[in-house]
Amino acid sequence: VAADPISTVEAHPDRHAKIPVPKDMYMDRQNSLGRDYSQLADRERHALALEKVDSEKLTSGPIIGGKLKAGVNAQDVTNPFDTTRVLGHVSEASADDIDAAIDAAARAQIIWDRKGGAGRAPVLRAMADALEADMDRLVALLSREAGKTLNDGVAEVREAADFCRYYAMLAERDFGGPQELKGPVGEINSLVLHGRGIFACISPWNFPLAIFTGQIAAALAAGNAVLAKPAEQTPLIAAEAVRLYYKAGLDANLLALVPGRGETVGAALVSHPGIDGVAFTGGTDTANLINRSLAARPGAIIPFIAETGGLNGMFVDTTALKEQVIDDVILSAFGSSGQRCSALRLLYVPNEAADALIEGLKGALAAQVVGDPTDPSTDIGPVIDADAKAALDAHLKRLKGDAKIIARAELPAGAGKGHLFAPTIAEIPTPDYLEREVFGPILHVCRYEPSKLKETASKLAQRGYGLTLGVHSRIEAFAEEVTRLVPAGNVYINRSIIGAVVGVQPFGGEGLSGTGPKAGGPYSLIRYASEKAISNNISAQGGDPALLNL
Structure with missing residues (x-):
């Protein structure tokens, strides 16, 4: 050792210019904020947020065009740690609610898709900011409704924010305009990605905020509208996330919440002719049921993105x-x-x-x-x-x-x-x-x-x-x-x-564990999109002007 490493470090106390601060460590997106519950201030913020959540009458149900509908089959939502505690109530989306949501989404999706990736990305980044600003409330909800410990709750809010920022980056990168493809002289060839239409996003209870938010963010980033069905056990967190999307500036017609049972609402979504793709996270058996239902549908073959279980x-x-x-x-x-x-x-x-x-x-x-x-x-x-x-x-x-x-x-x-x-x-x-x-x-x-x-x-x-x-x-x-x-x-x-x-270990399996593409990876958005190749024979107009600038 030529010099004492401790003395060397002490001689240069300032941060090294080439080592990014935690917020900037991922370079292509901002890192999410967290909480440290060893700190009194963070524990006090949590206690206040929990007290506020406990004092409210929480409600979830069909949210269409930004408005909460009456729905059907109202039920209590209870706390998995103490089932005597009723947290709120949820009503199920009816067939008419689903039809209305699809009608509204179909009109809004055309405009949204035309904005391109650069036009859609700001809304997703605003959603990430909204999630972080509401972190203490969301962690309290995750603990009460999903049984999450505080650190697990913080990690989930952070993942949801990371999904939004990462998919915003992908939207700008992959949906920013035509990608030029090399070909012979006298032709211009390009590839354009655009949204498929309306996606049904069906999410699980074990990550009721991160996966729910991430599926929606991916579909929106690619230019689609979304009907989102949360797990039956966690509809209150889902409703909170939908409201935050609206707060972030998303056209309310682009995102509808349709809570309910898989055998009713889930089945209705999968079989509806207005649905152009399905993203699902849950059990392998349920994924197989959805796959068979989609295969039996008349008309166009639509994509099915499934992330299922594992025997790890x-x-x-x-x-x-x-x-x-x-x-x-x-x-x-x-x-x-x-x-x-x-x-x-x-x-x-x-x-x-x-x-x-x-x-x-x-x-x-x-x-x-x-x-x-x-x-x-x-x-x-x-x-x-x-x-x-x-x-x-x-x-x-x-x-x-x-x-x-x-x-x-x-x-x-x-x-x-x-x-x-x-x-x-x-x-x-x-x-x-x-x-x-x-x-x-x-x-x-x-x-x-x-x-x-x-x-x-x-x-x-x-x-x-x-x-x-x-x-x-x-x-x-x-x-x-x-x-x-x-x-x-x-x-x-x-x-x-x-x-x-997100963006570091893209997540998803193979075989009985899923179809791909991985969530939070560079190829996440491709199945949510349609591809259009455009070939223009410019020599038919009198020649290739590029030859004049060789």
Whole structure:
């Protein structure tokens, strides 16, 4: 060492000009703002926002042309942590509401599409600003309605804002005008992207703001209008997001909220002749139903963009740093109460290292705080509803019968008021024990013999999913081999397998896990658009003027 590095840094205390501040770290878009709940000021802002949300009578229902309609089949919306608490009410969109929304959207979409990417981008950036300005209220709503912990809520608002800014950038880049294509002398050839018409955006409850907002932002960026159907469990957050889009300057006729059940409102949207494309995030079985319904429609073949579940595994070898593995496994398996499609379901550990790693996981799980998601100290909140908890209880019963329960986290007093499920680690007897995704805070550990890595990995690959995959190793060849053996849209090496960042880790799977294109990636908007190639034989007008300027 030629010089003491500490002294060198101290001699130059100013920020290096080539290192961007966090806000500018992504270069092509502004980074989103966050919150730090270790700071008293942020905790106080959260408490005030929560108090205000709790004092309001929240309402959701069909919003068409910017106006809340009466709808049908009004129901209470309750808190998954305490189901005795009624947060608000929601009414379902009727067939007439859907028709009215499509009629209004069809007229507005033509004008919106003609604005081009540069004309649409400011609205999306204004939406990102509106989300950040309303962050404390949105985090409070996410905690109350979706059971999100505060840090998960902040991450979700940030992701929603990131989607808006990123898609605004793509709109300007890809929809800014004709793209010139090289051809022979005497011809001008170009490619133009434009909107398809009206998209139905069907979003899930596990990311009721980020995915809901992101689907809409992608469709709008490409020049479409949107009818958005949120998950049945989270209509209040969706209504808040729609109102923020209007506040950001979006023509209210371009975006309608149509809440309701999948078998009624969802089916009506998918079969409606006025819908020109469908974006869906949710279960694989539901995606297959939508796909079959679209295939049976008369008329034009329309695009179907689906992001579905995953049977996600992580492979560890004996060179991996144990402490790093434990941190990443706990976050990947139990973050968001295990209710992420990217969450870790299967942990494969070599026999030689298994006992020590399992002991570490037991200790780490015991340190997790399970409870009220509005409390800044809570690590893991409730699952979304009674059906979700019942499915986990049924799977736990199976595990107790033919697997080994390693550890379960403690539940707080009063847990019976809501849908808290004790996070669980179980050791399974064979690598093909799981046939499909178990959606919640259960981690399955499977020992393997390193000499049988290929056989073990093939058992996971044969299930047909392909969303996220994790590898922990200090040997590059091991990571490369696992990546080759197990199909996955997102591969994470020596880190957690959740928390994809817009524009940095474009998210989406293959096989049973989705159709693509990935959300938050450079190709996200292409399926929302139509392409038009224009070829002009200018020699027919007397020659190519470009030849005069060689």
